[in-house]
Amino acid sequence: MNTLSSSGSGPRIAVVGAGVVGMCCALSLADRGARVTLFERNAPGRGASWAAAGMLAPAFEAAGEPGVHPALFDLCLAGAEVWKSFSSRLTALTGRALDYGDAGALACAITQEQGERIMALASACEARGVPHICLEPEDARRREPSLSAELAGALELPTDQQIDNWGVVEALGAALADAEVRVLSGLSVTAIDGEPGNMHLDAAPDDVFDAVVWTVGESARLPVHYEGEITYLVPEGAIVPVKGQLFSLAPRKAGPRRVLRFGPGYVAPKASRIIVGSTSEWNVDDTHAELNVIEALRREAAQICPILAEGQITRIWAGVRPGTRDHGPILGASSIPGVYQATGHYRNGILLAPVTGELMAELVLEGRTGGFLEKFGMSRFDGAGENASSPSLASIR
Numbered sequence: 001m002n003t004l005s006s007s008g009s010g011p012r013i014a015v016v017g018a019g020v021v022g023m024c025c026a027l028s029l030a031d032r033g034a035r036v037t038l039f040e041r042n043a044p045g046r047g048a049s050w051a052a053a054g055m056l057a058p059a060f061e062a063a064g065e066p067g068v069h070p071a072l073f074d075l076c077l078a079g080a081e082v083w084k085s086f087s088s089r090l091t092a093l094t095g096r097a098l099d100y101g102d103a104g105a106l107a108c109a110i111t112q113e114q115g116e117r118i119m120a121l122a123s124a125c126e127a128r129g130v131p132h133i134c135l136e137p138e139d140a141r142r143r144e145p146s147l148s149a150e151l152a153g154a155l156e157l158p159t160d161q162q163i164d165n166w167g168v169v170e171a172l173g174a175a176l177a178d179a180e181v182r183v184l185s186g187l188s189v190t191a192i193d194g195e196p197g198n199m200h201l202d203a204a205p206d207d208v209f210d211a212v213v214w215t216v217g218e219s220a221r222l223p224v225h226y227e228g229e230i231t232y233l234v235p236e237g238a239i240v241p242v243k244g245q246l247f248s249l250a251p252r253k254a255g256p257r258r259v260l261r262f263g264p265g266y267v268a269p270k271a272s273r274i275i276v277g278s279t280s281e282w283n284v285d286d287t288h289a290e291l292n293v294i295e296a297l298r299r300e301a302a303q304i305c306p307i308l309a310e311g312q313i314t315r316i317w318a319g320v321r322p323g324t325r326d327h328g329p330i331l332g333a334s335s336i337p338g339v340y341q342a343t344g345h346y347r348n349g350i351l352l353a354p355v356t357g358e359l360m361a362e363l364v365l366e367g368r369t370g371g372f373l374e375k376f377g378m379s380r381f382d383g384a385g386e387n388a389s390s391p392s393l394a395s396i397r
Helices: 020-031 058-062 072-094 112-128 137-143 165-178 217-221 291-304 346-366 371-375
Strands: 012-016 035-040 105-109 133-135 153-157 182-185 191-195 198-201 204-209 211-214 224-226 229-231 240-249 259-262 265-269 274-277 313-323 330-333 339-343
Touching: 012 020, 012 198, 012 204, 020 035, 020 165, 020 211, 020 339, 020 346, 035 204, 058 072, 058 105, 058 112, 072 165, 072 346, 072 371, 105 112, 105 137, 112 153, 133 137, 137 153, 165 182, 198 211, 211 346, 217 240, 217 313, 217 339, 240 291, 240 346, 259 291, 265 291, 274 291, 291 313, 313 346, 330 346, 330 371, 339 346, 346 371
Parallel strands: 012 035, 012 211, 035 182, 105 259, 191 224, 211 339
Antiparallel strands: 105 153, 133 153, 191 198, 198 204, 224 229, 240 274, 240 313, 259 265, 265 274, 330 339
16 A cells, blocks of 8 residues: 555655664654665765764854854754763663763864964853863863873863764664664665655665655755656755865874864874864865875874874775755755755764754654754755645654
């Protein structure tokens, strides 16, 4: 039957794109009783999610930057709050600690520009009532002995944490298996047909879905075929590829113990590696890491934390993130009835994945709108999509 079953077997949902955002959407939908199929053209979680550093940084990433969506800071704080219980769930399932802790981050300054940045960040935190502590150099070095003697000052951000993104991907894979989500790897979805309650994808032509959730990251900017016509799910230009280059070092006894920020860069020490990143190269979609860029990034990081100049780089890489002009994600209905989208998370994909999953499940299955879904809909891009809507499965039922 092509109508929703009332036998309790649950609505049939296709989630397209198995990065961390897509995996969390699939898990949240399954938690609420949906029968979920997750499609991924490569291996689950091996795109931008694998290339990330696992930053959970609501204060540093969202506060005080010009042009940023005014509600992004609140969404990021909500995302950080969800991670407190979500990390416990993943750890309980897999037995892995995932490097999630409560040490907080230190935004550090040596140069005048870095000092101005953390002063602006402190002001933004003060205005929003976000915990922060302005530190003199000696106080910062007591908290993090690996910091440079040239440090001019630092800002402690208790809200900002990190997690092992590789561990998260593996734990989510176990959680999806436990929730009986069907995962289909090596399949690209390029065509959609039908209407809500009776939808078909070219990657699985014999399957019927009640709705589709599109979570393909930066490739959301590319068109699909809908009923034989080339169609953009988001307004053209709304999603922008943003290349980020990173490197890692082996852990060191005297190395950094907590997240350090320097200008737009960061140091993320994990049990298995120390990650240093990242560039933000807008409108660049290649994944080639450039040695000269990596060397410059290392020099900047070593100014804050001199030990990072020592030792051999163990890995260099680059990933492509889905950016938007206001740095906020696109959540909600797409231009195709019955197809919902969760994309454009830029550098907050790991942070926002669990809360995005909850929001999308509530929208698709229960028809809940408003709040963050209203604020981060695609209608904010040149008025496009103002009339876009997809009936919830509750209304189809």
